[in-house]
Amino acid sequence: MTARHGVSIVRWSDRTASVEAGPAALLAAYHLRTEAEKGEPVADVDGLPDRYRAEISDPATAFVGDVVLMALNGDTAVGCLVVTSPADGRAEIKRLWTDPAFRGRGIASGLLDAALAHAAERGLGTVGLSVWKWRTGAIALYERLGFGVTESWDERDQLVCMERAV
Template sequence: MSAQREVVIVRWPGQASSAEQGPTELLAAYHLQTQAEKGEAVAGVDDLPDRYRVEIADPQAVFADDVVLLALSGDSAVGCLVVTAPADGRSEVKRLWTDPEFRGSGIASSLVGAALAHAADGGVSAVRLSVWKWRAGAIALYERLGFTVTESWDERDDLVCMERAV
């Protein structure tokens, strides 16, 4: 019988100072997997589009106006999520990723719950997100957490846009 590993959700940087790399490795895994799922697999981070390489290289600068949440198991970051700064009464959830070894243990739900609490504390009326249509598991998770499909605000094909009141 394996022991359940304790995971805590913290804001980065700040409370997560023990996780020096922060979301770097998680963002790399997220973007590499997404490129592969889009049929545009690349050999490594250096081959990703510039906008994604910048996020991985310096998430603190890229997300300076946003809130980065990390799920920590000990000193290791095992999940991440970005909550954008409010605009027009809404925030957006981006870059939700859980280390595959830790999936199925409620980390993604905990990260989204922390994001919703943060948004509510900030006076946001709704949280939105976009998810690739082939990520059925993620869509089901978001639906369980109260998100519903809404009209798209993104011109990219294959995205499902969702929103939830806070």
């Protein structure tokens, strides 16, 4: 889809990408870091809640009907993002993660641009996302890309809901 600093953004499919090139390791890093930031660190994937372990062990099933975008540096997965199936003209962006060794190269912006392009191709009117309030860098990125804070659709404490028109 796009290329930035030698990184390409592709749509992942369990039928076309090997397990090693898939999102499992990135999703594991995302969930482990999130639990630690929430003050609930776990030693490894086995300590994560069932719903997160399911995403890591079988992303094709966990995200059936959704679109998983991957940032690849050669054959190495260095970033991921999930765009949920549309409902009522709206999709949600989830699980945006860039390998820390590859941050600062525009990968997250590239993934978000590809997600917004996907939503536009589908004729969606709005894309939403939720982000923990302490992830100020991510919030600043979302704001630069036109997302604004909106009324929460999620009751979890410290979660900021944002959306933008496509």
